[in-house]
Amino acid sequence: xxxxxxxxxxxxxxxxxxxxxxxxxxxxxxxxxxxxxxxxxxxxxxxxxxxxxxxxxxxxxxxxxxxxxxxxxxxxxxxxxxxxxxxxxxxxxxxxxxxxxxxxxxxxxxxxxxxx
Amino acid sequence: xxxxxxxxxxxxxxxxxxxxxxxxxxxxxxxxxxxxxxxxxxxxxxxxxxxxxxxxxxxxxxxxxxxxxxxxxxxxxxxxxxxxxxxxxxxxxxxxxxxxxxxxxxxxx
Numbered sequence: 001x002x003x004x005x006x007x008x009x010x011x012x013x014x015x016x017x018x019x020x021x022x023x024x025x026x027x028x029x030x031x032x033x034x035x036x037x038x039x040x041x042x043x044x045x046x047x048x049x050x051x052x053x054x055x056x057x058x059x060x061x062x063x064x065x066x067x068x069x070x071x072x073x074x075x076x077x078x079x080x081x082x083x084x085x086x087x088x089x090x091x092x093x094x095x096x097x098x099x100x101x102x103x104x105x106x107x108x109x110x111x112x113x114x115x116x
Numbered sequence: 117x118x119x120x121x122x123x124x125x126x127x128x129x130x131x132x133x134x135x136x137x138x139x140x141x142x143x144x145x146x147x148x149x150x151x152x153x154x155x156x157x158x159x160x161x162x163x164x165x166x167x168x169x170x171x172x173x174x175x176x177x178x179x180x181x182x183x184x185x186x187x188x189x190x191x192x193x194x195x196x197x198x199x200x201x202x203x204x205x206x207x208x209x210x211x212x213x214x215x216x217x218x219x220x221x222x223x224x225x
């Protein structure tokens with residue numbers, strides 16, 4: 001079964017850091033681009049970041065300079081390093097596979113709460 | 117990176133058809149065919165229903181259809197069923213970014 005399983009998340013103080021992980025299985029990881037998408041409580045989906053390879057990464061303006069997306073193809077894993085966190089970064093974060101069929105596989109989501 | 121514009125809510129009775137619009141600009145929907153639609157039930161991860169404006173992923177009912185005209189994309193659901201009640205989001209590629217619509221809550225009366 002093709003799936004993405006997320007870990008990380010939790011409660012962090014403003015200005016703090018957190019790292020999210022997303023482990024892939026059931027498909028050839030290296031052949032796909034991946035994204036992070038977040039959803040603030042009661043709000044809509046917001047695209048956060050994209051990675052194809054180490055030289056092709058994109059970020060939403062709202063996180064540029066604070067978040068870093070990366071992947072470890074040997075571990076079939078995707079990461080999101082989040083620094084200088086703000087209250088407005090509070091959200092459920094999803095990883096999503098980017099294929100010719102849209103964002104076709106999603107992780108289960110992980111909650112990040114930024115609060116003192 | 118302004119969000120695409122969707123109506124906040126739509127409703128319909130079982131068996132009816134509804135259409136959800138998604139308005140962007142000439143830089144996103146108007147320029148690219150990388151438009152997709154996602155269904156999200158409460159507490160669940162989104163699910164792709166339409167990709168590349170009008171194509172169905174495997175396993176998605178053909179009651180869902182997509183189209184595009186100019187800067188506006190549309191999702192039509194025919195033969196409404198109770199399980200279609202959910203939030204729906206459009207998404208478009210825009211020059212090294214992706215942008216989502218604000219979401220539309222579909223209520224099946």
